[in-house]
Amino acid sequence: MSDTTLYQRLGGDSGIAALVEDIVEAHLQNPAIQARYLPAKDDPAHFEELKGHLRDFLSAGSGGPATYRGRNMLEAHRGMNVNEVEYMAVLDDIQRVLERHGVDEPTRQEMLGITYSLKDEILHV
Template identity: 60%
Template sequence: MSTPLYERLGSARGVSALVDRIVDAHLANPEINPRYQALKEDPERMAQAKQHLRNFLGEGSGGPEKYEGRSMLEIHRGMNISEGEYMAVLDDILKSLDAHGVDEETRRDVLAIAYSLKDEIVRV
């Protein structure tokens, strides 16, 4: 049996560090950073968004966290997210995983999860 995805991501501490790096990458990415400016300007909302993402990634990877936020479809409805923006987000996630020294199998598993959500995010 292989190691659970949550553990391969570094459990709670690793997921938290990964979320911080991903959000920082999004803020630095000119293709998608305008979508994150409101969060950047409101530290309380930013902290809440990061916690939701930690819980989402934690629970989704098999950890004990419980995500109690809105569905991906609800969150992204009306945002008209393009294919290019979606790919920019995936690129940031993959670069963040690489920066954390995450192995190839784990990167593929995270990418598979992200792709499984695509229809709930792009142009809804």
């Protein structure tokens, strides 16, 4: 395996920022999950805060310099009752965006493993 961190392989701060923008846009366009994201867009300050949390979460979780100060996954998703279709739609959107950004297959698989590992903190909580 490469000596580069996942953060570096995702393109550092600028790469992660671009990924988050495109992932959120993909979620907004995805009929399976757009209803979860559209209300946030109605409040621009909240929407930017959400994207900031996603950037920090991805940076911190991939070995980058950011500090994630948002809620943990269980608390963030408690009461949402996310189902399997929605969860898989999120994973699929992430994978498509990573591929569109030219992220290599091993890195995409690593990201899939990480996102899949959070399943129990997101599904039906």
